[in-house]
Amino acid sequence: MIELEGVPELIDPVMICAFEGWNDAGDAASTAVGHLDREWKGEVFAALDAEDYYDFQVNRPTVALEGGIRKVTWPTTRLSVVRASGGDKPRDLVLVRGIEPSMRWRSFCNEILGYAHELGVEMVVVLGALLGDTPHTRPVPVSGVTSDPDLARTLDLEESRYEGPTGIVGILQEACTHAGVPAVSLWAAVPHYVSQPPNPKATLALLNRLEDLIGVRIPLGELTEDARAWQLGVDQLAAEDSEVAEYVQSLEEARDTAELPEASGEAIAREFERYLRRRDGQPGPGGHATDGGGLGDGRDAGAGGPGSYLRDSSASGSGGSTGATGSTRPRRPSARDEADAGSDTGSDTGSDAGSGSVDGPGDGGEGGRERPDEQE
Numbered sequence: 001m002i003e004l005e006g007v008p009e010l011i012d013p014v015m016i017c018a019f020e021g022w023n024d025a026g027d028a029a030s031t032a033v034g035h036l037d038r039e040w041k042g043e044v045f046a047a048l049d050a051e052d053y054y055d056f057q058v059n060r061p062t063v064a065l066e067g068g069i070r071k072v073t074w075p076t077t078r079l080s081v082v083r084a085s086g087g088d089k090p091r092d093l094v095l096v097r098g099i100e101p102s103m104r105w106r107s108f109c110n111e112i113l114g115y116a117h118e119l120g121v122e123m124v125v126v127l128g129a130l131l132g133d134t135p136h137t138r139p140v141p142v143s144g145v146t147s148d149p150d151l152a153r154t155l156d157l158e159e160s161r162y163e164g165p166t167g168i169v170g171i172l173q174e175a176c177t178h179a180g181v182p183a184v185s186l187w188a189a190v191p192h193y194v195s196q197p198p199n200p201k202a203t204l205a206l207l208n209r210l211e212d213l214i215g216v217r218i219p220l221g222e223l224t225e226d227a228r229a230w231q232l233g234v235d236q237l238a239a240e241d242s243e244v245a246e247y248v249q250s251l252e253e254a255r256d257t258a259e260l261p262e263a264s265g266e267a268i269a270r271e272f273e274r275y276l277r278r279r280d281g282q283p284g285p286g287g288h289a290t291d292g293g294g295l296g297d298g299r300d301a302g303a304g305g306p307g308s309y310l311r312d313s314s315a316s317g318s319g320g321s322t323g324a325t326g327s328t329r330p331r332r333p334s335a336r337d338e339a340d341a342g343s344d345t346g347s348d349t350g351s352d353a354g355s356g357s358v359d360g361p362g363d364g365g366e367g368g369r370e371r372p373d374e375q376e
Contacts, residue, residue: 011092018126026198039219084214094115130189142187146159169185186213194234201227204227
């Protein structure tokens, strides 16, 4: 039983999630949620029990001295709430920020969705970042994907077609699908040859896309300047290695050729409209999550309580009916509905490259990389 104390009635709440680890190349996604928490002064109201989900030999606790007293900080996932004031009217964001769990992923997702149910969350947005063959000199590609065909049409998103290994981002989105909670994943592509964190340019791209999706204006603070300084720094490092410079140029040419059809009058007009919205302080075109698309508030699926949103199919006599009791989404998704574009990143944090250096061409971290056109 989840009991929430001190959390006020929320206005059109949206849950924004990011997890450090496999699906967080350059720490871009977790940094984005951390930025929202700082800018809007989030207040933590819940934390998941670290004993339930983490292997402390993999994610070790840390010790620090505070006022001469030693304090242990355990790896966990925390939930906070902020009021986003930018837009036609304020709306609340429930921020979920933590580390990809080491075990019991189904229970982990059930617990998060239990909070979503109790708070009346209308939509869940999970942020991720992957390593890709994308040049640091071009705008960061951000893809919005969902397992819900209706949601894809309503919010102009891609319908997930990914198949393969997945991370907690994909599992959480699948749990949302079975629970009848609208869910979207936003993925930023991070250059594999400069994968070490931080990557403020990718973080900025995720926040810009999130701004349009949820219909609020996000204060960017110093992030824009940080992104500019990051790119200049990478320019200088790349210029010192002729092989890397040549490789970056080949990526630029491939990117420009692939995007040439997009340089249309319609695409330019969309970008100009976005610029005007930011200048005038208006929200993005998506409006609230319930506008026009008939997106439910996510509570019908859990009318009888949080329940078990993601069940072990092996425990089902029918061989895999994972829908929760009372779910508004009875259909069974196929394996192709797996929602996680970041599962090919091949490294826990996308940061295996040494700090302050540029990896050579083809060194995309442990286990390779994924091209942007292969993401969801």
